[in-house]
Amino acid sequence: MAAEARAPVADARQGMTMVQAVNDALAVALGRDDRVLVFGQDVGVMGGVFRATDGLQARFGEGRVFDTPLAEAGIVGLGIGLALGGMRPVAEVQFAGFLYPALDQVLSHLGRYRHRTRGRFSLPMVVRAPYGGGVHTPEQHADSPEGILAQAPGVKVVVPSSPERAKGLLLAAIDDPDPVFFLEAIKLYRSERQAVPEGHFAFELGRARIVRPGDAVSLFCYGGMVEVCLKAAEVAAREGVELEVVDLETLAPLDEATVLDSVKRTGRAVIVYEAPRSGGFGAEVAARIAEEAIYHLEAPVVRVAGWDAPYPPFTSVEHHYRPDARRVLAAVREVLE
Amino acid sequence: MATVQYISPGGEVAGELPLTTEELVRGYRAAARARFFDERAVTLQRQGRLGVYPPFRGQEAAQVGAALALTERDWLVPSYRETAAALTHGLPLSQVILYWRSHPAGWRFPEGLRLLPFYVPIATQLPHAVGLALAGRYQAEEPWVVLAFIGDGGTSEGDFHEALNFAAVYKAPVVFVVQNNGWAISTPTERQMGNVRIKDRALGYGMAGVRVDGNDLAATWLTAREAVARARAGEGPTLIEALTYRIAPHTTSDDPGRYRDEAEARRHAAEEPLARLRRVLGARGAWDEAREAELERELEAELQAALAEADAAPDAAPAEIVEHVYAELGPDQRRAWEALGGR
Ligand SMILES: Cc1ncc(C[n+]2csc(CCOP(=O)(O)OP(=O)(O)O)c2C)c(N)n1
Numbered sequence: 001m002a003a004e005a006r007a008p009v010a011d012a013r014q015g016m017t018m019v020q021a022v023n024d025a026l027a028v029a030l031g032r033d034d035r036v037l038v039f040g041q042d043v044g045v046m047g048g049v050f051r052a053t054d055g056l057q058a059r060f061g062e063g064r065v066f067d068t069p070l071a072e073a074g075i076v077g078l079g080i081g082l083a084l085g086g087m088r089p090v091a092e093v094q095f096a097g098f099l100y101p102a103l104d105q106v107l108s109h110l111g112r113y114r115h116r117t118r119g120r121f122s123l124p125m126v127v128r129a130p131y132g133g134g135v136h137t138p139e140q141h142a143d144s145p146e147g148i149l150a151q152a153p154g155v156k157v158v159v160p161s162s163p164e165r166a167k168g169l170l171l172a173a174i175d176d177p178d179p180v181f182f183l184e185a186i187k188l189y190r191s192e193r194q195a196v197p198e199g200h201f202a203f204e205l206g207r208a209r210i211v212r213p214g215d216a217v218s219l220f221c222y223g224g225m226v227e228v229c230l231k232a233a234e235v236a237a238r239e240g241v242e243l244e245v246v247d248l249e250t251l252a253p254l255d256e257a258t259v260l261d262s263v264k265r266t267g268r269a270v271i272v273y274e275a276p277r278s279g280g281f282g283a284e285v286a287a288r289i290a291e292e293a294i295y296h297l298e299a300p301v302v303r304v305a306g307w308d309a310p311y312p313p314f315t316s317v318e319h320h321y322r323p324d325a326r327r328v329l330a331a332v333r334e335v336l337e
Numbered sequence: 338m339a340t341v342q343y344i345s346p347g348g349e350v351a352g353e354l355p356l357t358t359e360e361l362v363r364g365y366r367a368a369a370r371a372r373f374f375d376e377r378a379v380t381l382q383r384q385g386r387l388g389v390y391p392p393f394r395g396q397e398a399a400q401v402g403a404a405l406a407l408t409e410r411d412w413l414v415p416s417y418r419e420t421a422a423a424l425t426h427g428l429p430l431s432q433v434i435l436y437w438r439s440h441p442a443g444w445r446f447p448e449g450l451r452l453l454p455f456y457v458p459i460a461t462q463l464p465h466a467v468g469l470a471l472a473g474r475y476q477a478e479e480p481w482v483v484l485a486f487i488g489d490g491g492t493s494e495g496d497f498h499e500a501l502n503f504a505a506v507y508k509a510p511v512v513f514v515v516q517n518n519g520w521a522i523s524t525p526t527e528r529q530m531g532n533v534r535i536k537d538r539a540l541g542y543g544m545a546g547v548r549v550d551g552n553d554l555a556a557t558w559l560t561a562r563e564a565v566a567r568a569r570a571g572e573g574p575t576l577i578e579a580l581t582y583r584i585a586p587h588t589t590s591d592d593p594g595r596y597r598d599e600a601e602a603r604r605h606a607a608e609e610p611l612a613r614l615r616r617v618l619g620a621r622g623a624w625d626e627a628r629e630a631e632l633e634r635e636l637e638a639e640l641q642a643a644l645a646e647a648d649a650a651p652d653a654a655p656a657e658i659v660e661h662v663y664a665e666l667g668p669d670q671r672r673a674w675e676a677l678g679g680r
Contacts, residue, residue, distance in 0.1 A: 046523035046596045069493035069529050070459055070521050098458060101495060138389050138417075138588075139439075140457045278669055307673040309659045315388055315439040320655040320677055 015193035021163035022052045022128070022184060025170040026090065028200050030060045033088060036174060038065045040075060040092030040128075049094055050130055050189055072102040076127060080109055083123040083179075090174060096131035096183060097143035110179045111154030123179045126170070131159075132224045132274055133322050134187035139313035142186070144275035144306070146222075149181045150252040150284070156180040157251040158205060161226035163194040165249065168203035175202060185224030192227075208255035210262065214242035217268040217332050220259060220285050222248040225272045225323060232328035243332060251281055259285060260293050267298035268335040274322045277305035299335040304328050340548045340580065343555035346608040348616025356555055358623045364405060364554045365614045365624070366632060368397040371421035372611060373636040374430065378420075378437065382589045386644075388439045391418045392585035395552070398610030399516045399579035400486070401425045402557025406512075406565045407484055410477075412451040414466040414485035418516070419455065422486060426452055430643035435650055441657050442650045451481070460491040463500030463513065470504070470511040470568075482568045483511045484561065490521020490529055492538070501576065505542045510568035512561060513576045516551060518583035519605075523596035536578040544574045551579030552610040584609065654678065 016024065029036045038053055038060075044067040047054030057065040068075050072093055079089035093099045099106075106127075114122045133142035150157045158173055158180055160166035166184065173180035211226060212233050219229040226247045233243040246262050248254065263269050269289055271282035282303040289301055304323045312321050343354050356364070375394055381387040393400060396418070404413060404425035413419075413426045420433060427450050435443025436455070446452050453469075456462040466485035473480040491497060492515060504511050515535050519526055526533050539546020545567065549556040557579055564575035582605035586593050593599065618624035656679030659670040666674055 041521075042523045042596075044523075049522070067524050067528060070490040070524070071493040071495065073495050074493070100458070136388070136439075138457060307659050307677070308667070308669040309662045309673070312658045313439050313444075314441045314653050314657065317653045317655045317658060321658055 016163045016196045017190045017193055018160070018163045018166050018184065019050055019052050019189040021167040021194075021196050022170060023054055023056070024196065025167040025174075026053060026056055027059065029088075029090065029171060029174045030056065030064055032200060035086065035088040036064070036090060037082060037087055038090045038092070039068050039078075041068060041070055041094045043067060043092050048092060050186070052128070052184075053092065072098055072100070073105055076102040076105040076110065079125045079127070080105060080113070080123055083125045084121055088124055088174060090126045090128065093127060093129040095137075095141045095143075096129040096145050097140045099129055099145060103148070106149070106155065107152050111152040113154070114178065115154060122177050124177050125179045126173045126182055127179070128170075128182045128184060130186045130189070131183045132185045132187055133311050133318065134224065136315055136318065137186065142311040144273070144311075146181075146183055146251055147275055147279065147281040147284075150281055154178065155252065156205060157183065159183045159185070159223035159249065159251060161185070161188065161211075161223055161247050161249070162192065164196045165203065167196050168201050169205065169249070171200060172202035172205050176205060180205070183223060187224045188227070206250045206253050206255055208246055208248045208250070208258040210244060210258070211247045212243070212245040214244035215266055216241045216243055217270055217335055218244045218246055218262040218266045219270050219272060219328065219332075220246050220248060220282075221272040222251065225274060228323060228325055229272055229328060232325040232332065235325060235329060236332060241332070241336070248285070254284070254288070256288050256292070259288060263289050263293045264296045267296055269297070269301045270304060270328065270331045270335060271301065272304045272323050272328055274306050276308050277303055278308050280305055299337070302331045302335055304331045340550055341556045341560055342550040342553050343559070344553045344613050344617055346552070346613055348613040348620075350617060354555055354617075355559060358618070358621050361555070361614065361618055361621075362623055364402065364558060365611070365618060367405065367425050368401045368421075368554055368611055368614065369632060370636055371397045371401055371424055373633070374424065374433070374640065375421070377640060379585070379589060387434070387437045389588050389590050390437050391588045393418050393421050395584035395606065395609050396516055396518060396581045397421050398554035398557050399514070399551035399581045402554040403484055403486075403512075403514045403561040403577070403579070405558050406561035407482065410451065411482045411484065411565070412453065412466075412469055414453045414462050414469070414483060415455050416459070416462060416486055416488060416491065417455045417457050418488065419486045423452055423455070426450070428452055430639060431646035434643055434647040438647065440647075440650055441653050460487060460494035460496040460500075463487060463496055464503065466511050466513075467500050467504045467507070467509050470509040471507055473510065480510045480569065480571075482565050483509075484514065484565070485511060486514050486516060488521060489515060489517040489519070489526045489535065490524060491515075492535055493529055501538070501542045501544070501574070504574040505544045508571065508573035510571070511574045512564040512568055513574065514561070515576065515578045516581055517578055518581050520583045520587070520597070522587045522591065525597075534578070536576060539576040542576070544576055546576045546578070548578045548580065551581035552608050552613075554610055554614055582608070
């Protein structure tokens with residue numbers, strides 16, 4: 001558990017880290033809607049292993065912000081029941097790699113409930129989970145299971161890439177009528193401070209964003225890979241090559257129009273994600289491009305991803321697993337050849 | 338039945354203690370060895386010579402006592418906190434160091450050592466323990482016994498329930514040891530479960546259940562020994578609840594001051610298992626300061642040798658990331674292996 005003790009209380013002048021922005025969004029949601037409940041392992045007194053819920057129990061009481069027993073199937077299942085009963089549950093799974101005991105609830109029910117009750121019941125639930133590597137967490141604390149979740153019909157999957165986006169997207173997720181998985185890159189929790197608007201605001205789910213325009217190659221990424229792609233784009237720009245960085249942000253439902261529009265302009269696509277390469281979410285993006293924009297392509301689509309192995313716990317070589325700017329630039333050269 | 342205890346925190350022995358002095362010395366030495374390593378591990382972690390480490394301070398008797406009940410043909414199934422049990426069952430110290438350094442050489446335990454890897458996803462080891470126990474029935478002349486560990490928090494997971502139920506249904510030769518150390522990170526046992534007597538659950542499953550003073554090595558050893566004997570005789574599984582206390586932080590990254598009164602931890606520290614054993618042995622004339630100093634010298638020498646061996650391990654190669662995914666490199670792994678400099 002790599003979390004170190006640091007209170008997420010933000011200083012407005014210095015801006016907020018992503019974990020502070022998440023905390024702020026939860027506080028806003030708890031404050032404006034009595035139906036919102038925040039729960040998970042160690043989220044109460046301790047404020048979560050990453051401090052995302054720091055201070056919330058003291059502020060909103062043990063009825064609204066509470067610890068659960070150590071059982072992920074129970075956490076997600078309880079949330080489903082609370083949602084059926086009219087609440088707005090916001091559950092935390094301590095690490096995305098510990099979501100697996102709950103996959104039964106996720107795959108059997110969370111995404112299916114509306115469909116199998118023909119619209120009578122919806123599950124306006126959010127499940128937050130820290131995901132991904134790059135910070136030397138212990139074994140099985142660095143998984144990126146977004147592809148598994150994005151394949152569950154009825155479940156939305158959102159992966160923010162900055163403090164401001166995290167707050168606005170989390171508030172949108174909490175307001176959304178359907179279940180949303182909200183995956184927070186551990187690497188980004190404290191890597192950057194950014195001015196974040198106060199109070200309630202929400203960004204639209206289901207929209208990809210061009211975070212850096214360019215004409216040479218489209219880089220498709222999300223979450224922790226956005227900063228990697230921006231870095232690669234900076235390096236390429238020094239050589240006069242303008243890469244377009246597209247932050248997919250919502251993986252399900254995917255904003256296909258923005259993806260296709262970008263590829264049609266650049267003619268080249270590199271997809272960057274840190275989950276294992278084969279069968280990962282990048283394959284979905286590549287398939288959409290192949291289906292809808294193949295005649296606009298000047299080069300084959302290339303994926304830069306985690307290697308086809310479990311995320312390695314081996315500290316000294318761990319950094320070779322997660323894509324970095326160097327690997328992204330190698331792929332860029334490949335598609336520009 | 339009351340909590341099994343032979344040696345009180347003050348070192349008084351109530352009634353007959355069915356362990357010989359030689360056995361007690363052996364138990365004490367194993368527990369002291371574990372303690373010595375644990376203390377050093379925390380220091381090594383601070384110096385950057387070990388990665389994130391989950392200390393077991395105060396839980397030596399629960400782990401070592403139970404592990405001592407096994408023979409070499411029996412299996413031990415640990416969670417991440419069972420470094421003491423693993424050492425006692427034969428995991429070499431240099432390997433332990435490499436493991437907690439997250440060096441791949443530390444992750445392949447020696448051939449022949451009947452020890453599964455440390456398990457991080459809570460409770461997932463327990464169904465494996467049951468299967469492993471049943472496998473012995475098919476393959477061994479005399480079934481091997483499996484001793485599996487879990488924490489109080491882990492008993493909340495579905496896998497705990499499923500494993501215990503399976504074990505009871507099949508009368509599997511498995512012994513479950515729940516180390517009830519009062520905490521699951523920040524969650525105290527009273528907020529983890531409605532009935533904090535974890536041992537009571539054995540009744541629901543239809544297996545033997547025993548609650549022991551987990552800080553009394555005689556109690557943990559003798560109770561585990563009986564449970565192992567029952568399992569070996571085909572009389573089925575046992576649930577042992579070892580009452581102990583997590584004196585240390587959850588891991589070296591944790592700050593328990595955020596969620597508990599550290600004065601309480603200090604009070605529990607007074608009930609730790611080693612002092613009472615020293616008293617009993619001292620009263621029997623089997624231990625004294627000279628012997629303690631001698632043991633410390635031995636342990637220091639062992640640690641230095643193990644550190645030197647661990648330091649001498651060749652650097653991990655990036656290509657190791659994709660090795661051992663399958664029996665042979667698959668096509669995707671081979672491409673990755675080459676990209677990572679494998680030769
Ligand atoms: C399935 C799963 N969920 C969550 C975690 C995160 N986690 C690691 S240790 C821990 C608490 C475990 O408490 P307990 O079972 O009492 O054992 P202890 O750590 O006290 O030895 C948690 C929640 C995990 N490792 N696996």
